Amino acid sequence: MSHIYDTIIIGGGPAGLSAGLYAARSKMDTILIERGKFGGQTATTEELENYPGSIEDCTGPGLIERMKKQAEEFGTKFVKDEVLEVELDGKIKKVVCKKETYEAKTIIIATGAYPRLAGFKNELELRGRGVSYCATCDADFFTELDVAVLGGGDSAIDEAIYLTKFAENVTIIHRRDGFRAAKTSLEKAQNNPKIKFILDTVVEEAKGEEILEGLVLKNVKSGEISELKVDGCFVFVGYLPISDLFKGKIKMNDRGDIITDEDMRCDVPGVFAAGDIREKSLRQVITASADGAIAATTAEKYIEEHF
Template identity: 75%
Template sequence: MEHIYDTIIIGGGPAGLSAGLYAARSKMDTLIIERAAFGGQVATTNEIDNYPGSIENCTGATLSVRMKEQAAEFGALFVSEEVVEVELEGDIKVVKCMRETYKAKTIIITTGAYPRLGGFKNEVELRGKGISYCATCDADFYEGLDIAVLGGGDSAISEAIYLTKFGETVTVIHRRDELRAAKSLQEKAFNNPKIKFIWDTVVEEAKGENGLEGLVLKNIKTGKVSDLKTDGCFVFVGYLPVSELYKGKITMTSRGDIITDEEMKTNIPGVFVAGDIREKLLRQVITAAADGAIAATAAEHYIENKFS
């Protein structure tokens, strides 16, 4: 007789691990499927200082490990697999992976988002050769060198501050004349002598053959074009949802964010969504974890009403 889980959680970041913890703790037969490293984006974050109750000097990696341990302690199972197709309609949902096919009464989608490209010439060609999207992953390659950071939100500024531990200088390039990051982050950045700012400016081109040698900049107000010599460029201009697999099967925005209500319910009964992949105001570890807890609880109530 084939096994049918109470819930299958697709994605092993904070939303998925939180959902797994709450589902397994409620005695639901729970499977979490993750194609890469458990922890998602937060696993590559050096410092977590805005997650309530986190230990001093908490890192994304340590927090992710503990989240997974907690879910496992209550009985959640884990599979490292690539999901290739889903069947969301009907009482029993089907999740087809590269190696196995799994079935469940409910699905919780927590596949998150991925970095948006800066959109300048030679960006793709020099990716991994001076162009990066993860400071924690690549910062140590730029010890004592000049670094540029593209963006003005929380991610850009927090990563710029982190990069000052490695680089000789960190130049933040922002298309506006003020930052969008939290005021506390702005204050830290403005007070850091290693950080410089170039306002009202976009990157037009990355220069270099076998590695990044500099950037061509354009001031969007004056039209002036200039060169910036830099050894590395970290791009933090937002994220796009990992939702391609669900297009045409579930209601989402034109951008690809899946639409839910406050109970994480989608337009398909028995299918819930949590974390950065859903349409929401704030994309942080704390909101992803909250989404996951709500989704698991809503899934439990759905099963009680549907299958009891």
């Protein structure tokens, strides 16, 4: 008979690691499965000054290392494997991986999300060197400098307004002439003297050797090419949840975010979701960590009631 865990956590970012800590600390038999690098997006964030209490060594990798060690010390088992399939319906859940199959009474999904790339030349090469996907994380590096914001939705407009607290000038570059963002935010941006707009335009290329120095722009109507000198480029063309594994098995919105209640319960009993994978308004390390703690605590109560 195979070993049945109390909980299987899928994903090793802040939500998964926090769930691991809380579950193992509650004496739950806990295993965390991660296919790649522990930490998710946080592991790629060099400076992480907005996580409470993280002053010394406030890097993404440093924080993740401490979180993992803490969960490990309380007894969370860590496994590097790729999940191929999940069976969520039975009382005992099954997670089929490349190397092995695992069973548990509960599952916490913490697979996260990844920023949608804009697709311009050198985008990946200059990521973290002027090209960013998180204004809250990186805005203060661009104090009194010029930055561009790519996108036309709520996050692009809201983050552009936020960036004006730091940057000298903020240029919003949008491929259309209309915006999907809320009218109130848009009006606020249009009335902000630090913000200007370049519409009907896409970024073709990021220029710079070691750090970003400027953007090559193309007008989609006229085909005209121009250059914009900027120190930073914030890409807000959307986040994509890593949820393909769970499609058709669990309730999601049209984007593929998993829908939970405030206790992280999904619509399938014994299945919980935490962090960027779920439908939520703020995607930060602190909210992911909180989700993980809540999911583990709710999973513990579920086991007490059903087993």
